[in-house]
Structure formats: structure tokens, C-alpha cells
Amino acid sequence: MSQSFDIAVIGATGTVGETLVQILEERDFPVGNLHLLASSESAGHSVPFRGKNVRVREVDEFDFSKVQLVFFAAGPAVTLSFASRAVAAGCSLIDLSGALPADQAPQLVPEANADILASLKKPFQVSSPSPSATTLAVVLAPLLGLLDLQRIHVTACLAVSAQGREAVTELARQTAELLNVRPLEPTFFDRQMAFNLLAQVGKPDDQGHTLLEKRLVRELRQVMALPLLKISVTCIQAPVFFGDSFSVTLQSASAVDLAKVNAALEDAPGIELVEAGDYPTAVGDAVGQDVVYVGRVRHGVDDLSELNLWLTSDNVRKGAALNAVQVAELLIKDLL
């Protein structure tokens, strides 16, 4: 066996799947044969890789014993349908859908909890968390040792691209209609998204929490190995095409040393700290980049035990596809 790996990507025609294939190429991931898979509707399309167009085939008919590693970049239903077949064929998997329980496929953010790899058995099953949990984990990891952390508050302002290409098209269409003073006819969103903020992303449960909010809490606790951490979260939908932004408050039991916080963020992998007084934005900084941008590092007003941050990251890239590839880079060290 050479030092290359035969790989499958399921959901290869989606925003995250396509970016994942692009990142495999950019980072010179040792891909032998690449199999791109999707549902029957998307099969037949092709996606560029290393100068060639790779045809997308139906996942139903795929023989998983042909590959050593598969990325699940489609929805949770697809993961639940095919994960056990992949594992039975001896194939390791990285799931981006959040479908698998933590005891089967733990959430992994290389900058935060790479140490869990030691406890995994082949074929490996690993989850790449939601974009929000991934972004927060990258930033929390270097700070945990500096804080006596009591509680995290997050208002996550999510880009419409998290909901796929149709949502992106609809934001553009709604905006154009409003600027041209034409009547607005929402289709993908159930109301005006242009020049507006929606208070929730997806339907809430009986307690009022959305799946995304519960997923963020569950995944972040697992990645940080803090199962009881109090996390207050609201995920809203912003009229932004790409790039998530986060207003974050960390409550510590004692005064936070901002100099140490800044130094830790400056040194940490996967983070770009913006200088004091300035701040990063989704569009101007994060989109297309491989790091989480951090700015507005400050205490609370009259409260030295509070640490406030503003984060922004590319939800498709750093939040999803890149993290999955970074996980794969760790896995293949033990896969031979």
C-alpha cells in the first residue's frame, strides 16, 4: 500500500461537499482514487479535482470496500442509511451531519481535542461538529486554562448558506425585489429575509430550542470535555450570504487577565486575532479563509470577570469542510 488513500465523498454536489473536494486538492491530501457520491438526483453531475472533472455517482450502488475513508457531507438521513455499511466494509468515516451519537463517533476539532484519537478503534468513526461548535471550540481551547469558566453566552448570527444554495438564491432574489420596489414573495424562507433578522433557524421544540442550538450545546460540551458547562445560546439567521458571526461572553469566577488572553489567542493555531479597536467581519475577513477571526476582546462594562469576544468564520470552509479534512489528516497517520 502506498502512502495514498482511496477516498469517497458523499454529498459531493452540496456547498460543503464541493468545498471539501477543493480543500483535499489545496492541501495535497494523499488521495489515490476519489469517488464522489450523491443521491440519484445529483448523480451524473461532475466536480473538478486535480484538473479533471470527476463524475458523481449514486451512493446506493457504491461498494465501500473500495475506499479506506469516507466523508459524509450530506444530511443526517444519508449518514444513518450508509454509515453502518461503510464501517462493515472496513472503511473509516468522518460524518459532518451530526447524525451519529458521541459514543459511536465522537466530535473532533483538531485544535481542541485531538487527544481523543488515542482512544478510537479502526475503522475510525469521527464526527466533525456543526460550524458554530467548531468555531467556538477553536477559540475556547487556548482560553480554558486562563479562565475559571462558569458560563458561556453565545448569540450566533448565521449566514444563509448554511441552509444550502436555495437559501442563497432566495436572499439575493428578495433583496433585488425590494430594491426594485416589487412585491416580495418569500418561498424558501417563510418571511422577509432581506434587510431583516430571523430569531431562529429551523423549528423549535416544545421547550423553544432549535436543533442547531441543542446541537451546539451538546457538541461543544463534548469537544471541550466539560459535560456540565452552562452554555446559553441563540442562533439567529442574518441576511448574510457566507460567514457566521458570534457575539460571545465568557463568565469566569475571577478577574480575567486580558494580556494573557490576547497572548494565548495570538499563539493559538487556527485563529487570527484582529488588533484592538478594529474588528473582523464575515464578508471582509472570514470568507474563504482557514482561520477563525477574533476581535473586540474586552472585559464587561464594570466587570473584570467577564470576557467578551466577537468571532467570525467561514461556515462552509473553516466551520465544516476544512475541519473534516483536518480530522482526516490526523486519522490517516494511524490508518496505514
Next chain:
Amino acid sequence: MSQSFDIAVIGATGTVGETLVQILEERDFPVGNLHLLASSESAGHSVPFRGKNVRVREVDEFDFSKVQLVFFAAGPAVTLSFASRAVAAGCSLIDLSGALPADQAPQLVPEANADILASLKKPFQVSSPSPSATTLAVVLAPLLGLLDLQRIHVTACLAVSAQGREAVTELARQTAELLNVRPLEPTFFDRQMAFNLLAQVGKPDDQGHTLLEKRLVRELRQVMALPLLKISVTCIQAPVFFGDSFSVTLQSASAVDLAKVNAALEDAPGIELVEAGDYPTAVGDAVGQDVVYVGRVRHGVDDLSELNLWLTSDNVRKGAALNAVQVAELLIKDLL
């Protein structure tokens, strides 16, 4: 003296000033003579009132003894220049600029702290708080008795109209340029505002806090009569023309009774509670309305002592002009 009052409005050509004149008419405020005033650049314009166009005159030349009440709806510099002249002429004032200290002109939100009126002396000097503090005070007032409140977290997503007409025009212009794939040339904002979120509104101080954030903390503490209340606040600029939205978490020392919270919000003046599962938005609900909309009333994920809310209000109307007129309606009862 009849039961009407001669009134002056300074800053009558601004977004808030113009709306204030409109609300005086809508609510049949007992206006005798109305004097509209502005800086020399805006003098000469006219503003409609009761079917006539009222000419705007220069504030510099105004004789404040002609009126019993003046609204300061221009910037803090204008208030600081003319407030003492107004008071010396025996004229009561309501300031919307935040320029006057609380011991001179206390912040007043009728739904929250109308009781402070009893301690005021004529000529009255009252401040109408920032739109964010006003909105939060209206919603906190009916809840305080139900919570053992430890801390408030607010991420305020502010509309560009808070920065005046130029900001509104620029958001529209930037959006049109982007949709037409023309190069973006920010002028009012220092970067792309369309399809983006800006992490701060105005320049931060050496500690990283903006004036708006410090004002919100100071004003809310004063209105709620909780001078030591811990308030964690981030004010961001959203690509929304009109209407502010607020992601709010209230931490209580004990379990929060959601049924009581919902009942209190349902009964409270100045609030419209949206049914569970749904949520209000700036554009779809708040704009043009006289109430603060409240939705997403819920505990924290796994935390019954946390109360989460989503608020939205018309920043020009309920947040500013209407509150000032409501204050005036209270003041005139004692002004005769």
C-alpha cells in the same frame, strides 16, 4: 392658560424629530403653538403638522420663554449648548441625546419608572433613554418581580437608521452595487455593510466599549433602579434599515416560572407577546408600531434559571420619539 401647551422641537428635520412631530399629531397631544427648530443648515425646511407645513427655524435665535416644553432631538452638542438657556427661561425639557447627567435629567421610561416624576422640580428636566435601553426597560419592568435577577446579557442588533438618513442611503446604495456586480465604494460606513454584520457601532474606548454600550448599561441601571446590576452588552450593526432586534438572556438565582413570565408579558403595557413557536421580526412586526414585540420566551438548554427572550422594536418610534412623547404626556399633568 388653556389646556394646551406651546412646544418646541429641536432637531425637527432628523429621523427622530420628524417622527416625534408626527406622533404629537397622532396622539392628539395638546399642542398650542409648535416651534420647529434646527441648526442653520436645516432651517428653512418645513415639516407637516395638522395639515400645514411648519417652517423650521434656527435654534440659535429662539426665545425659549415662548414655550412651556422643549424636546431636544438633535445631538448631544446641541443639548449641551441650549439646555441651560431653556431651563433659565422656565421651560421644561425632554432630552433624547443622552447628554445630560442623571442627577440633572433622569432617564424615564413610563412603563418602567414613572414613579420618579414625584421627585422632580419645575421646570422639569427629563431624559428619554437610548432606543436599546428604552426597549429593554419596557420588557424588564414586568419581569423584575418574577426573577431573582443576577445578570443580563444582551446582543443588540441595531438598524442603520439609528445613524441617520445617510446610513440608510448607503446601505441601499451598497446593496444595489453588489447585486449589480459593481465595485463597492463604502463612504458612510468604513467597510461593506450590505450582506454583512459590523461588530461595533461607533468607536470603542481604551477598554473596548462603545459609547452606545456604556450608555445602555448606565441608563438601564438607572431606569430599573438597580445601580449594581450586571449587564453584559454587545451592540452590533445589522444590514437592516429600520427596527432593532435583541437577543437577551436573564440569569436568575432560581428556576424561572415561564407561565408567570408569559402572563406578565401578556398583561404589561407597551408589549406585544408573540405566540410560542413563532417570533417577531423588525421588518415584519416592529417597524411603525408603538409596542416592543417579544418572542422566543424560553429557558436555557438544561438550565431552568435562565430566561431567554427575543425582542424587536422600532428604534425611531418606540425606542425614541414615542417614548419622549409618552414622557411629555406624564409631564404635562403637573405642568399647569
